[in-house]
Amino acid sequence: MKYRKIREGKVExxxxxxxxxxxxxxxxxDAEFLRDISVAVxxxxxxxxxxxxxxxxALSASGISGIRYKKEVGNLNLTLNDKNKDAVSLIRKNIKHNNINAEICNEDANLLMRKRLFDFIDIDPFGSPCVYMDSVAHSIKFNRLLAVxxxxxxxxxGSFPNACLRKYGIRATKKQYYKETGVRVLITFIMNSLARYNKSFKPILYLSHKHYYRIYGIVQGSMHLTRQLKKYKYVDGIGTIYLGEIKDNDFIKKIIDKIREFNFTQSKKEIDLLNxxxxxxxxxxxxxxxxxxxIKVPKVDDIIFKLIKRGYKASRTSLCGSGIKTNAKLKIKNGLLIVEK
Ligand SMILES: C[S@@+](CC[C@H](N)C(=O)[O-])C[C@H]1O[C@@H](n2cnc3c(N)ncnc32)[C@H](O)[C@@H]1O
Incomplete structure (x- = not known):
């Protein structure tokens, strides 16, 4: 195989x-953006x-994520795994080149997670994480970190409702807020998978970047499960889904400070998104x-300003440039946007 060298974060x-x-x-x-944020988290x-x-x-490929964790976060026991033999050879080369110690495994990630327990698991598959989540739920320790x-x-x-049902157990259909449907279906699926092992999940941060969704959260004990399950509600055209908090603002403020400290190449863009x-x-x-x-689409900021002035909560959303989050009920009458009383 012919190789070329690249630099990302503090590794080559x-x-x-x-x-x-x-x-x-x-x-x-393109995933450097997400890997930077993962290093900070x-x-x-x-x-x-x-x-x-x-x-x-668990799904290391070149080993870039894990190697960055070891080099940039430091002082941790790192296991890098991939079932592809070429990937494992490359991981070996990259570990040596970066002068770090790590355990390298060439196993099906599910088998590995069935045998061992971890404090942080990073699941970064081609496509859906659904086939890994049961093993993740077994392998991740209580009060520890998960990134999916x-x-x-x-x-x-919701563009493909049957695929959603088959993989995630929810038949979501496409709505105007489809990006948040995606985030919430994924979080609900993570929660359901963990709940089977008497574990709950506290989301810290969700990201939608290019064609990626990425969820970070803390796996907690069963004492939070009742409260978590109470936040599941039926949504028309989606089904029963988690509607509780999907981010932790205190944690996000710390991530922003950390990204400033790390001073990544894309820090500004990352901080803008987190803000x-x-x-x-x-x-x-x-x-x-x-x-x-x-008929005449108003400016997002003008609508937010008016809603807040009328006593409602309102904000932009990172998921859609023309989107508004609000507790007011908005509807269209004669082509005009109005608040339903
Ligand atoms: C999207 S890539 C991972 C990218 C990597 N995390 C990064 O940051 O560049 C997914 C990897 O999972 C590996 N893989 C697929 N199925 C697997 C399985 N069941 N067990 C272990 N590795 C698997 C593939 O060989 C591939 O290298």
Whole structure:
């Protein structure tokens, strides 16, 4: 295999020198944005735990995520796993090149997670994480950190209701707030998977970046399960889904500070996105002004200003540039946007 060297964060790794879709080992430069944020999230979590943690990068490919955790967060036991033999050879090369210690496994991630327990598991699959979540739920310890990526955004957000039902147990259909449907279906699925093992899930942060959804959260004990399940509600055209909080603002403020400290190449863009998420009100779903058949679409900020002036809660959403989150009920009358009394 021919390689080329790339730099990301504080590491330098080899990746296959070939188009990413034909490469024997996967590396996506677009995901640097998410990997930076993951480094910051793990770093904060680790400061809180104060003991050496066992980290599993379950689907490692080149090893980039795990190697960055070890180099940039530090002082952790790292396990890198991939079932692809070419990936494992490349991981070995990259570990050596970065002069770090790590355990390298060449197993089906599910088998590995059935045998071992971890303090942080990173699941970053091709497509859906659904086939891994049962093993994750077994393997992740209580009060520990979980990060899950999904790239099957069409299924999650309701474009393909049967695929959503098959993978996630929810037959979501496409709504104007489809991106948040995707985030909430994924969180509900993570929660349901953990709940089977008497574990609850406290979401910290959700990201929608290009064709990725990524969810971060803390796995907690069963004492929070009743409260969590009470936040499941029936939504027309989706089904029963978790409608509670999907972010933790105190944690997000710390992530922003951490990203400033790390000073990544894309720090500014990452902080801008996190600030948008921070400002979002905790109200499920959003209205997309561009999809409401308004004759003359008003400015998002003007509507938010007017709603707040009238005593409602309202904010933008990171998920849609023309979206508004509010506790007011908006509807269209004669082509005009009005608040339903
Ligand atoms: C999207 S890539 C991971 C990308 C990587 N996390 C990164 O940040 O660049 C998914 C990887 O999962 C591996 N994989 C797929 N199914 C697997 C399984 N059942 N067990 C272990 N690895 C698997 C593939 O070989 C591939 O390298």
């Amino acid at each position: 790794i080899f990746i296959p020198d070939i188009n990413k879709y034909q490469a024997p080992v996967f590396y996506n430069p 793990l770093s904060i979590f680790k400061e809180k735990i104060k003991e050496k943690i066992n980290v599993l990068d 990526t999904a790239t099957d955004t069409g299924a999650l957000s 948008k998420i921070l400002e979002e009100i905790d109200e499920p779903f959003y209205y997309d002004l561009n999809k409401m058949h308004i």
